[in-house]
Amino acid sequence: MQKKFSSNRYDPQGAVRDDVSRRHFIKGVIACGTVAGAAGLMTGCSDSGDGGSAPAGSAERLISINVNGMSRNVDVMPNETLAHTLRNKLGLTGTKLGCDRGSCGACTVMIDGTTVNSCSILTHTVRNANVVTVEGVGGGNGELHPVQTAMIEELAPQCGYCTPGQVVSGVALLQRNPNPTREEVRHALAGNLCRCGAYNNYVNAIVKAAGSA
């Protein structure tokens, strides 16, 4: 599995190797404050201790999650969103944060093939699922997905901030419906806000990709 995505598209700092030890995790935790600080986030790392009083069934912090076909080991706090884990712990910063409240879709990722807002889901709830981010929609060697190619050809993005979310919503649509109507495309992209108002360009791109995907 790891071979398939061994391209250098992944931040080597973020990719945790198989031989990872508990020490790496601890280093990761210490590092998380700095990385997150640089990204303008307060992580709440300091008050995340459970104080040893966790009831039975409490989530274990050291977990593996399956992201873009790779199993990634990561230390996840109980109150941590998937967007936070992806961006600040796994180095997958293609997923953007806009509102952090489920109201913009910039953080859209696929969980088992359906789109969700990764800002509004706890990482611990996707332990047994397959997560696909914008980094994982294309081929193994940096090849673009037809949706991405079509977005370039149609000059879909303006500032580009909403683009990763638009790509993921478009790819998810074509996976379940390879030949959508224009109306179905609009419906599928309805949860992706674009402050630049490039909506039509995005719809054009997905319609075009549908012909070639």
Add this chain to the structure above:
Amino acid sequence: MKDMMPNFNLVQPADLASAISTLADAGENGWAMAGGQDSLDWFKDRVKRPTTVVDLSGVPGLSGVTETADGGVEIGAMTTLTEVENNPIIKEKFGVLAMAAGRVASPQIRNQGTLGGNISQDARCWYYRSGLDCYRAGGNTCYADTPEGMNREHCLFGASRCVAVTPSDTAVAVTTLEAEMVIAGPGGERVVPASEYFIGPAIDITRMTVLEPGEVLTTIRIPGKWAGAQFSFEKVADRNTWDFALVNMACAMKISGGVIEDISLTCGAVECVPKRLTVVEDIVRGSAPNEETANLGAGAASRGASPLNYNHFKIPLMENLVRKAIRG
């Protein structure tokens, strides 16, 4: 700046009994989390600070749609809104619920949000949601019901200190379908009709449903009564996505021999609970579903409304939606 939500203990039980006992032990400090689409916003805004969050997603048997002997369906509370929207049985027999589910929020939220969570979600009054110490939050004033209060989204009916409305699109549909809620708690199971599941401020100003701490909604049971009726669902909101209804309307009609043999009509976002329009139903039952009947019904729809400063527009809106539901 974005920051993390305050910490809590996340418990992920693998069976219903331990979910209930964990919630019951935590009492007022516990929180049942389904899809989390309402829950996480409360935590991020630090308005609700539970110490124990129980994730119901690993509890088996809480999702899926099954047909029942009386021609109805049982829908697991954890069934996602997208599944409700696309389920062939629900679409065929109880289309109004599929339509309502399809109008909630955005595709991403419907993929994660559940039917149980959608009907059990808390009020969307922004004074309350921004953490002000209003009546609903246990304080002693209402910020929306003042001369300067921004109450365009608030209620026309049933005010009792609090003037918040039910924000849910599917609550209106399950009320119209006369659903029953199956609730499991430490003392066993109880079944509550939709007409009693949703509660207004006069009953308990701090809650929107009868759910007590420690209880889990397991199933939404739709009786066969309205299966295959003529359905409509209409929602008016400022934006098509992510936006709550200014007024929504769910209708089930049985037409026979050119007249309305029976009708169930429910209006949302005008009261703290979904408002079943029984007065309108009584007026139009037995008449043809035409313009004249629609006008008669519409004229009675807002009887008894007491608008606030900024929400008078909801009265004609409500009347028009009644008209549209009846004449098609």
